[in-house]
Amino acid sequence: MKTLKDLIAEAHTLVPKITCSELSSELDHYKIIDVREKTEIDETGSLPNSINIPRGLIEMKMAPDDNSLKAETPIVVYCGGGSRASLAGKTLQELGFKNVKNLEGGFRGWKEFVN
Template identity: 35%
Template sequence: MAVTPHDLVVEAKSQIKEVSTAEAQALMTKRTIIDVREYDEYAAGHLPGAINIPRGVLEFKIGTVGECADKGKPYLIYCRTSGRAALSTVQLQKIGYSDLISMAGGFEVWNTEGRPTEKPEPINFE
């Protein structure tokens, strides 16, 4: 019997630690924040200080990002609604990252609650 993407997310969430957006905000200064959404989502707004490493390249790219090379360092992972973050957290655990927290509700809930966001500076070609 085939599993659905929803089944995969439910299974992943049973294997990780998840916190609310309020708890995530309280932890922001104590953790490196990783946004696993695509760049266009990140560019539209993201958690302050978040590093964008899209889910599709996460396992390949994370070790090349200086702030993310230490597998024992504390990380907060999020996406739009929390599914990709949960899947990402499980995969990062598998490759040796040990202090990971995923944000329940994702950026969608964070933004709806009016929590602080940033946008990258647009590229100036002049």
């Protein structure tokens, strides 16, 4: 049986990372998904042009039949530090999305980058 730690480690190996620097120069190229809860976003803010789909709703909100994104759409997922985003990225890959990346360092990394 796998532990949560095992699942996160596996997801980290399967979902490529993108640095804050790389993303900042290509913000308009990606669909950016914040997988944190709304209360976290209300407290800390979010990346420009990101949409909020909490981790627990990824399967329901991003199912191929229920959204306008194509399998090739470039997607960046992020959370506070990276673990939930890796899990969400793995789920998106399993749903058929082929170009999913995890923001290295998550929102905390982004805040450090822009400040």
